[in-house]
Amino acid sequence: MALIITDECINCDVCEPECPNGAISQGEEIYEINPSLCTECVGHFDTPQCMEVCPVDCIQKDPDYVEDRDSLYEKYLALTKGSGAA
Known part of the structure; x- marks a missing residue:
């Protein structure tokens, strides 16, 4: 599942x-x-x-984008294809 930032975000710029x-x-x-x-x-x-x-724990799993670990890994492979990161 992808993550989402909630409206508790304080725009601290660390993420x-x-x-x-x-x-x-x-x-x-x-x-x-x-x-x-x-x-x-x-x-x-x-x-x-x-x-x-x-610092405010405003990042959580996004229920609109349900993905298991295997799907997330496949996305990682697609995103890093050709970059040498895999």
């Missing part, structure tokens, strides 16, 4: 640089996660790095 897929960007009001780029850090780390650094 964006932690995302290895570039899935996090500043939205109109708060940071947003692009579900097509989010792999919950599968393939890069054991845990989602944005969740690890978020």
Whole structure:
């Protein structure tokens, strides 16, 4: 499942640089996660790095984008194809 940033976000800027897929960007009001780029850090780390650094715990699993670990890994492979990251 992709992750989502809730409206409790305080725009502290710590999550964006932690995302290895570039899935996090500043939205109109708060940071947003692009579900097509989010792999919950599968393939890069054991845990989602944005969740690890978020000081207000406003990042959670997005129920609109249900994916299992295998699907997330396949997305990781597709995103890193040709980059030498795999």
